[in-house]
Amino acid sequence: MAELREELKEKLIEQLSLEDVEVSEIGDDDPLFGDGLGLDSIDALELIVLLEKDYGIKLKDPKEGKAIFESIGVMADYISKHRTK
Amino acid sequence: MSDCFINGIASISAQPTTDPDMFLEELISYHENIFRCHDPNYKDYIKPAAMRRMSKSVKMGVTTASMALKDSGVEIPDAIITGTGMGCKQDSEKFLENILHNDEQFLTPTLFIQSTHNTVGGQVALGLGCKAYNVTYVQGAASFETSVMDAQLMLSEESGKNILVGGIDEIAKNSTLLHKLDGQIKEEDIDIITLLDSNTSGTVASEGATFMVLGAKTDKSLANIIDVETISEATPDEIKADIEKFLLRQGLSVDDIDAVVLGNNGDIKYDNYYKNLQSSIFSNIEQLCYKHLIGDYYVASSFGFWLACKIFATNQIPSVLKVNDVTAKNHNNVLLYNQYLGKNHSIALLQRC
Numbered sequence: 376m377a378e379l380r381e382e383l384k385e386k387l388i389e390q391l392s393l394e395d396v397e398v399s400e401i402g403d404d405d406p407l408f409g410d411g412l413g414l415d416s417i418d419a420l421e422l423i424v425l426l427e428k429d430y431g432i433k434l435k436d437p438k439e440g441k442a443i444f445e446s447i448g449v450m451a452d453y454i455s456k457h458r459t460k
Numbered sequence: 461m462s463d464c465f466i467n468g469i470a471s472i473s474a475q476p477t478t479d480p481d482m483f484l485e486e487l488i489s490y491h492e493n494i495f496r497c498h499d500p501n502y503k504d505y506i507k508p509a510a511m512r513r514m515s516k517s518v519k520m521g522v523t524t525a526s527m528a529l530k531d532s533g534v535e536i537p538d539a540i541i542t543g544t545g546m547g548c549k550q551d552s553e554k555f556l557e558n559i560l561h562n563d564e565q566f567l568t569p570t571l572f573i574q575s576t577h578n579t580v581g582g583q584v585a586l587g588l589g590c591k592a593y594n595v596t597y598v599q600g601a602a603s604f605e606t607s608v609m610d611a612q613l614m615l616s617e618e619s620g621k622n623i624l625v626g627g628i629d630e631i632a633k634n635s636t637l638l639h640k641l642d643g644q645i646k647e648e649d650i651d652i653i654t655l656l657d658s659n660t661s662g663t664v665a666s667e668g669a670t671f672m673v674l675g676a677k678t679d680k681s682l683a684n685i686i687d688v689e690t691i692s693e694a695t696p697d698e699i700k701a702d703i704e705k706f707l708l709r710q711g712l713s714v715d716d717i718d719a720v721v722l723g724n725n726g727d728i729k730y731d732n733y734y735k736n737l738q739s740s741i742f743s744n745i746e747q748l749c750y751k752h753l754i755g756d757y758y759v760a761s762s763f764g765f766w767l768a769c770k771i772f773a774t775n776q777i778p779s780v781l782k783v784n785d786v787t788a789k790n791h792n793n794v795l796l797y798n799q800y801l802g803k804n805h806s807i808a809l810l811q812r813c
Binding site: 390391392393394395413417420421424427428 | 508509511512513562565566567568569570573
């Protein structure tokens with residue numbers, strides 16, 4: 376699980392062009408949106424595509440993303456339970 | 461035409477042109493035929509959260525817009541008008557590459573949103589919170605001048621407006637390469653300072669952005685844009701006649717012009733448009749060129765507006781711009797002429813305030 380969390384942090388930085396953020400600066404439980412990493416609605420769409428492309432998880436209802444993308448830890452839990460690749 | 465004063469201007473080019481206290485004192489030499497602009501520190505003008513998704517043209521545009529507004533003292537303009545020949549090519553290419561690599565699936569929104577021609581105008585407006593008139597013109601090498609003409613028309617209806625007008629074009633890996641394949645860019649790498657004497661076909665490609673704030677005369681006014689004209693296609697002799705008619709409409713003749721700023725780009729196939737003028741009606745006028753410093757791109761002619769403003773402000777002509785031995789006593793009327801591939805001709809007359 377720790378390996379998946381690190382992988383997600385690296386993908387987030389690359390996919391969302393978080394140029395000034397280091398992997399070590401993202402805590403497992405830090406909120407990704409709002410006061411945490413400060414992601415926005417366009418980033419949420421990018422994350423939905425990332426889930427499908429890299430882990431074979433297709434969210435039927437985009438509103439599900441709100442809970443899944445709460446933090447890196449929550450994301451990693453969800454991916455490990457639902458991934459198809 | 462009604463009064464259309466330049467009350468603030470800023471330009472990013474392949475040379476260091478963003479320091480308001482400098483006027484081409486320090487030059488960068490390039491020994492290649494495709495080269496990027498000299499970047500200012502974009503973080504000084506754009507918040508990191510906003511900048512992370514921005515391609516080069518958006519960064520250049522938002523930064524020069526910010527500089528021009530600051531220069532003019534205007535916080536929120538009454539209109540934003542941009543011109544671009546090719547728009548946001550970098551993100552367009554990335555989006556198309558993703559379509560190919562992912563078999564038309566898994567397309568993310570950011571590149572799509574940022575790949576349109578009006579992305580820069582939109583990002584400038586978003587950054588300012590400006591919901592006013594916002595239009596982008598895509599007219600090849602006359603894109604910037606078309607934007608200026610729209611602003612002039614707007615000011616003729618309501619002179620109190622402050623209008624932000626800009627031109628932006630960027631280099632992108634594949635589309636710039638296509639310009640090399642079709643002969644628009646020289647095959648051989650050259651020292652660009654020798655561009656105007658290169659005697660071969662094609663030019664050198666670069667990128668840049670110029671923004672200016674147009675409006676009524678203020679104590680910050682740098683120049684008055686007396687008139688701008690664009691001509692889609694014409695022969696060199698027709699252009700000569702058009703320039704004389706253009707001046708006649710202003711009640712002027714060629715003798716009233718103190719300096720001409722020409723868009724010579726070292727392309728032996730098309731520089732005859734300029735040489736035909738340089739050896740005839742402009743032979744006794746101070747002639748200035750700039751594309752051997754900044755390269756060519758669809759809105760490179762906007763750099764001519766920046767040059768004219770700097771000449772009026774500093775009363776200096778950097779020797780690197782001069783291409784003949786005539787030196788004007790005063791610089792009150794500066795005429796600009798540009799064309800690309802024998803098309804999209806533009807003529808503009810700027811007058812000292």
